[in-house]
Each structure stands twice: as C-alpha cells, then as structure tokens.
Amino acid sequence: MQECHFILLGATGDLAMRKIFPALFRASQAGLKPSICACAKSPLSTPEFLDKLNTRAQEYIKSLDPSAWEDFSANISYTPLDLTRLEDFKALQATHPNTIIYFSIAPEFFAKACQNLAAVGLNTPNIKIVLEKPLGTDLKSCQEICQEIGQHFKEEQIYRIDHYLGKQSVHNLFYLRHNNPFLAGLLGANYLDHVQVSVLETLGVESRGGFYDPMGALRDMLQNHMLQILALSTIPANIPIERTRQAKLEILKSLKPLSRAALKSQVVRGQYIAGGGLKGYTEEEQVNHNSQTETFVALKLELDHPSWQGVPFYLRTGKRMGISLVQVVFVFKGPPQALVYTIQPQCSLELQLQGMGALKSTLDSGMDAYERLILEVVAGNQAPFNHQDELEAAWSFVDPILQSWHENLTPLLPYTVGSFGPQAAFDLLHQDNREWFAHV
CATH class of the missing domain: 3.40.50.720 (NAD(P)-binding Rossmann-like Domain)
Structure with missing residues (x-):
C-alpha cells in the first residue's frame, strides 16, 4: 500500500x-x-x-x-x-x-x-x-513561466504532464522497438521511405471554444502530443529505458527548421466549415465569428539525426475529421508496404506486405493515462513527463510556423465537417508521389 x-x-x-x-x-x-x-x-x-x-x-x-x-x-x-x-x-x-x-x-x-x-x-x-499543459503559447512565454516556477521549485520536483505520455499504447511502440531487434533494424533510414503521424478527431471544439480559439491545433496538439509521439517513434531502440527522456530531447533538438520557402510549401492549415447538420468552427460557442484559428494542420519535416537522414515525416491533426484515429505509419521503400501502429481507437500493430495482405495483432492499451501518470509521480519517476528543455526544443521548431501565419504565408483553407482536411493536405504528399495511408 x-x-x-x-x-x-x-x-x-x-x-x-x-x-x-x-x-x-x-x-x-x-x-x-x-x-x-x-x-x-x-x-x-x-x-x-x-x-x-x-x-x-x-x-x-x-x-x-x-x-x-x-x-x-x-x-x-x-x-x-x-x-x-x-x-x-x-x-x-x-x-x-x-x-x-x-x-x-x-x-x-x-x-x-x-x-x-x-x-x-x-x-x-x-x-x-x-x-x-499548456506551458506558454510560444518559446518566450514558455521560458518565462518555467523561470518563474524555477524560482521556487527545482527541476526534480516538477512533473509536466502530457497525458499522451501516460498512454500505454504510446509507450508500447517504444517497447516494441526496444525489445524486438527485427523491428529495430527495419525502422530507420536504410529501409524506410517515409513516416506518417496522424491524430484525427471527429469531435469539434464543443464547449472548449474559450480555451481553443487563442490556441489552435498547432499549439494544442502538434507542439506537444504529436512531437512527443514522433520522438518516441524515432529514439534509438537500443538505449536504456532510463535514458528515454534525454533521447527524446535529442530527437526534438534535431528537428530541421523550416525555411521560408518550406513554410509556404510544406505547411497546410485549415478550419472546418458547416456540413451534415453540424456547425462550422466560427459558429461554435465562445469562438470569434471572424476567427482565423486553425483546426487542422499538416506539415512535412525532417530530422537532422544519423538514423533518420533523408526520411521525411508527414504529420497531420484535425478536428471534425471523418474518423477518430491516432496512428503512426512506417512506410518502407520499394513496393507499397508498411508497418502500421494504431494508438487509438484500439491499440494494434499491423504489417502490410505486398502479396501477403495484412498481419494484424491487437495490443493491450493498459490502464488509464492519468492513473498511470499519478502513480509515476507518487513513485518519483520523471521519465513519462516533459523536461523544460523538451518544451523549449518543441517551441523552437513551432515558433517560426506561428510567425509565418502572422505574415499570412500560409492561407487558412476551409474543409467540410466529416472530411479529412483541405485538398492541400493531400497535395502535400502528392507532390512527392506519396499519399496518406488508407486507414479506413
């Protein structure tokens, strides 16, 4: 007890x-x-x-x-x-x-x-x-909050929650790679063509308009949850588990900054409009009727990391999507084949090989994320929590995107409720002769 x-x-x-x-x-x-x-x-x-x-x-x-x-x-x-x-x-x-x-x-x-x-x-x-979360709305405000907290509490006393890091289904991906040399050998630049990370929600902002409208999808989902999933998907499989936090930081610091040209061609933002009897975003409660807040983001990025040189990552997240799904897809070189790791709605691992169909296994999703994280705090284990340096590395990557939106480099595109985002999100992959994984 x-x-x-x-x-x-x-x-x-x-x-x-x-x-x-x-x-x-x-x-x-x-x-x-x-x-x-x-x-x-x-x-x-x-x-x-x-x-x-x-x-x-x-x-x-x-x-x-x-x-x-x-x-x-x-x-x-x-x-x-x-x-x-x-x-x-x-x-x-x-x-x-x-x-x-x-x-x-x-x-x-x-x-x-x-x-x-x-x-x-x-x-x-x-x-x-x-x-x-959220700890800040950009790098500067994040640093200010952390500095103020740090005047009274030491880093080893601070547990910054990202509830995605409490999901057993998220950690299963790391454990699979860590304990399975077959997977560890395949998931890297030698064999992968690209990687996709999707976090899709059928829900809209509901009653959270007052919180969401100043934040948007980039701050609310991509800067934290999605970059953490990306980090856990890419950290070296042979590291000791106790070094997970440092390894994630190294991945986040290796995110290649997007050039001004890339900010125009490799980033898509959208906002849902009414359809199927459901409200559009600007009709939602506590949302500015002229709001330019994005409810969808898709982007292409790369890591300046020895294991991932030349492997592009495509990330997308949106509200009022056609389905609810959290998924990481490792697409191999050559004929269409992929390792599909689904975090939600049901944790599963699926290997799709040309000519063999799909081999699929359902995995245990474990205890509730908040229950697990509370028990980790009681035990004094900081590994499943964000270090200040991780937050700053993520904001350093995201800040230029936010700034480019202030300069209107990336247009805010409409998409209908129940779809999978603006057409530009599909064109993002089509221009590289790729496409989003067929998840339905």
Missing part, C-alpha cells in the same frame, strides 16, 4: 472532475492510499463539495462500486482557496513525506500559486508539483 498526500488546486474544474478524481479512485483500487485536499475558489464546505463530486463520479466512473467510492471519498477534504491570496494558502499542510500538489488550473496562475506555496513553506524537497 502506497500512501501520499494529494493537494489538488482547481478541484471543482472540469479536468479535475472528469479525469483526476476518477484516476485517483482507480489508483486507490490498485493499492494507492491518498489523503486528498481539494482546493478551489468556490466557498463550499466539505460535504457540499463531496455532493458535487459524487454526482460527477456517477457520470465519469463506469460500474462505480458505492462501497469502494465511500471509502475513497472519506479521505477527501475541501478547502476554499483563492490562488491570488497568500492568506488562503496558510490553511494547506504537507501532512505526508510524499506530498503532491496538482495544478489543475490555468497556466497564468502557475507563477502566483508557486510563489504562495513557497511563502508558506510548501516547496520543500519532499514536495512534488504536477503541471498541466
């Missing part, structure tokens, strides 16, 4: 209710024994908060065992807390040597919260903090 004290800032928010509390409950069923101090601005008593939490638990936890939930919620207390008021932080205590403070709050409050935590002594070496 592992014990910890869990202080959750932003406990009444959607993320806390939908993801964090269910993950903590599942972790408690697997042997974790957390005492939880839930904090938010709402002036609630503990019973009032638990009433609210119990209602949401019925919605988000399948086959909820009432007795198990009662045992779990008995260890939850609620403390009203204004993130900007130092006085409120004096009510918090580190009641266990393994104390975790989870920032389920907007990043603009990170610095103030860290300052107030430090002022009441809640930044001692035994305390860990967990930060949700």
